[in-house]
Amino acid sequence: MKDFSKDKFNDSISRKFAGAEVQPGSGVWEGIEAELLKQDNKRMQRKAAFYRNVAAAVIFIALISIYFNLQDVTFIGNQNSTFIPVEIEKQSNQNYVSNNDILLKKPNVFADSEDGTSNSNQSGNGNQSLASSYSPEKADGESPQSRNSADIINNSSDRAAVATIARAESLVPNDFELHKSDIKVEKVSYFAVSMLEKPKTGSSIAWNTNVNIGSGNFNPNSEITETPFFSTASTLNNAGTTARTIGDNTSFDGNQERTAVENLSSAPMKGNTSFTFGLNFGVVLNEKWNIKSGLQYGAYRSSSSSSTVLRDRNSDELYPFHGASSLPEISDGRVINFTSEYELYNDLQILTIPLMASYKIIDRKFDVSIVAGLSADFIIRNNIKAGSDQINKINFDVQDRKSYNNLFASSLAGVEISYPFADKYAISLMPTYKRALSNVTTDEATFDSTPAFMGLNMSLAYMF
Amino acid sequence: MPRTKELIKGCQNGDRKSQYELYQQFSSGMMAVALRYSKSTLEAEDILQEGFIKIFENIKKFRGDSSLGYWIKRIIINTALNHQRSKLYLYPMVDVEDIKEGINSLSVDSLAVEDLMDLVQNLPTGCQVIFNLYAVEGYQHKEIAEMLEISIGTSKSQYSRARKILIEQIDKQNKWGNERFQ
Numbered sequence: 197m198k199d200f201s202k203d204k205f206n207d208s209i210s211r212k213f214a215g216a217e218v219q220p221g222s223g224v225w226e227g228i229e230a231e232l233l234k235q236d237n238k239r240m241q242r243k244a245a246f247y248r249n250v251a252a253a254v255i256f257i258a259l260i261s262i263y264f265n266l267q268d269v270t271f272i273g274n275q276n277s278t279f280i281p282v283e284i285e286k287q288s289n290q291n292y293v294s295n296n297d298i299l300l301k302k303p304n305v306f307a308d309s310e311d312g313t314s315n316s317n318q319s320g321n322g323n324q325s326l327a328s329s330y331s332p333e334k335a336d337g338e339s340p341q342s343r344n345s346a347d348i349i350n351n352s353s354d355r356a357a358v359a360t361i362a363r364a365e366s367l368v369p370n371d372f373e374l375h376k377s378d379i380k381v382e383k384v385s386y387f388a389v390s391m392l393e394k395p396k397t398g399s400s401i402a403w404n405t406n407v408n409i410g411s412g413n414f415n416p417n418s419e420i421t422e423t424p425f426f427s428t429a430s431t432l433n434n435a436g437t438t439a440r441t442i443g444d445n446t447s448f449d450g451n452q453e454r455t456a457v458e459n460l461s462s463a464p465m466k467g468n469t470s471f472t473f474g475l476n477f478g479v480v481l482n483e484k485w486n487i488k489s490g491l492q493y494g495a496y497r498s499s500s501s502s503s504t505v506l507r508d509r510n511s512d513e514l515y516p517f518h519g520a521s522s523l524p525e526i527s528d529g530r531v532i533n534f535t536s537e538y539e540l541y542n543d544l545q546i547l548t549i550p551l552m553a554s555y556k557i558i559d560r561k562f563d564v565s566i567v568a569g570l571s572a573d574f575i576i577r578n579n580i581k582a583g584s585d586q587i588n589k590i591n592f593d594v595q596d597r598k599s600y601n602n603l604f605a606s607s608l609a610g611v612e613i614s615y616p617f618a619d620k621y622a623i624s625l626m627p628t629y630k631r632a633l634s635n636v637t638t639d640e641a642t643f644d645s646t647p648a649f650m651g652l653n654m655s656l657a658y659m660f
Numbered sequence: 661m662p663r664t665k666e667l668i669k670g671c672q673n674g675d676r677k678s679q680y681e682l683y684q685q686f687s688s689g690m691m692a693v694a695l696r697y698s699k700s701t702l703e704a705e706d707i708l709q710e711g712f713i714k715i716f717e718n719i720k721k722f723r724g725d726s727s728l729g730y731w732i733k734r735i736i737i738n739t740a741l742n743h744q745r746s747k748l749y750l751y752p753m754v755d756v757e758d759i760k761e762g763i764n765s766l767s768v769d770s771l772a773v774e775d776l777m778d779l780v781q782n783l784p785t786g787c788q789v790i791f792n793l794y795a796v797e798g799y800q801h802k803e804i805a806e807m808l809e810i811s812i813g814t815s816k817s818q819y820s821r822a823r824k825i826l827i828e829q830i831d832k833q834n835k836w837g838n839e840r841f842q
Contacts, residue, residue: 205823206795208768209776213796216773217688218695220708225683227709232679232716585676 233539233583240499251652258613258625261562470496470649484556486565492548496649502540505587506530515590516540516582539583547574554612565612567626575600575636599640605633614657626653664728671719679716686729690736696780696792697740711739737797741807744789768830779829787822794819
């Protein structure tokens with residue numbers, strides 16, 4: 197650094213400017229804030245994208261699992277498992293042999309055997325008996341049993357069956373006696389085993405606890421009404437201290453207001469991370485059908501950009517102009533002002549009582565069910581705030597009836613992929629789409645709103 | 661000091677209130693700095709806005725090695741230099757002879773800060789930047805040369821040129837003031 201003491205000119209200039217202060221215009225902070233909001237928004241979008249990607253990855257993995265689950269549902273030794281019925285003369289029982297040489301049912305074909313003893317009385321199983329009896333290669337009189345068999349087999353289909361059985365014979369050594377307890381399955385599908393192990397609940401009552409996470413998209417401005425304002429309700433005023441006003445208070449121009457509302461209505465909504473959790477009780481009607489209900493708490497968050505505020509003419513306070521701004525709210529000494537663009541956050545807290553029916557379409561290691569239902573939703577709180585300190589927050593509680601209905605109905609649909617384990621437990625993943633059937637806002641609100649929510653639910657279930 | 665720490669922490673967490681408070685605390689001083697490096701209030705406000713956005717973006721990196729005010733000032737000056745850098749190339753700087761004229765410091769002291777600001781703002785862009793960096797911020801010519809990617813000689817000559825213009829202007833103003841007073 198330079199030695200200032202040696203240069204009086206520089207020293208005096210430096211001293212002069214040292215404590216200098218000049219007040220910048222108010223537009224500077226607005227510009228900074230707008231830029232910071234943009235950056236916050238980008239950050240939130242990145243976060244939302246991250247959660248969406250995680251959800252997509254989970255769904256993808258689940259689908260891949262289901263695909264492979266369905267690919268491998270049979271016994272390995274029983275591929276191409278079409279069964280050929282073998283009808284044998286004077287035989288009351290039908291014997292089934294799979295075309296890959298595995299005998300499935302013990303035949304009763306030796307009632308007329310030479311020694312007159314029934315095959316059922318022989319030791320060993322029918323596989324061995326059949327294998328030794330049906331042997332076309334040996335049907336040249338070498339064996340009485342073979343001859344007997346040759347007599348019995350008198351048509352081409354039977355011959356085909358016998359040929360198949362002969363192949364079975366070649367697989368089983370003659371001196372190998374198979375007892376029922378000795379049968380070993382060479383290789384069995386993993387999923388098939390899980391099916392055997394899976395507890396069959398039958399008709400019983402089950403309950404589960406759900407912890408749900410999801411990336412939601414709530415749009416409070418989904419449908420604009422035909423006449424959002426009455427002319428007496430609002431007129432645009434002079435420029436406020438912070439806000440810019442388009443038009444003046446002497447000439448009412450409904451078009452400007454309409455444009456403001458339409459701008460807000462068409463502003464792109466950004467879904468933020470919403471979450472729900474709750475407890476459900478279910479009744480298992482049968483192996484396919486399940487009905488459940490419970491209580492769910494959900495915090496749904498969305499944001500959008502707005503360039504309109506409500507300004508209180510007396511206090512000069514600013515409030516966000518939101519989708520459900522009601523006529524009393526607007527006419528109560530407040531007027532609409534246009535401002536620089538700001539972020540509008542909507543935090544809805546909803547208590548839901550759902551009634552859902554699920555139908556199991558795949559019953560493997562992973563169960564897949566289609567779920568549909570209805571729900572009664574109670575709005576317990578809604579906070580609307582702007583991403584600017586100059587604009588006040590609005591809180592709607594359960595008592596507020598100006599803008600929001602306390603109760604609305606929704607429909608929901610989803611696909612539940614569950615994995616049962618440890619006999620009594622199951623974890624499941626359920627992508628869900630939920631949409632309001634009735635209007636969330638009151639008749640006095642400037643918009644009708646039927647919000648939608650897309651979520652991914654994870655739950656842990658315990659079955660009684 | 662604990663309040664400043666709280667403010668910094670709030671800004672680091674992206675708290676809008678803390679950001680606004682920090683802006684309120686430093687904006688006036690930094691506006692004066694920005695004005696010295698610009699030609700108009702509008703341009704200074706642009707520099708201030710851009711500078712504060714950078715400050716809020718980078719405040720997580722602030723570790724308290726220097727004072728917060730000094731750190732903020734450095735960012736504002738760098739932003740101003742970036743603003744002026746293109747103009748520096750538009751007006752190529754030519755070496756001028758070193759000017760040795762002296763001036764009584766009392767002549768400067770008698771000037772109002774606004775008048776002095778006007779004089780500095782009216783300097784040619786290259787001279788203005790180098791004069792500010794050398795005479796007011798206290799950088800050495802070597803440092804200025806590195807910052808602006810010019811030769812040390814250019815830095816020295818431009819400073820001399822600025823100083824000559826300023827002395828002439830201050831003299832003029834003083835004479836005009838004295839005549840008016842008489």
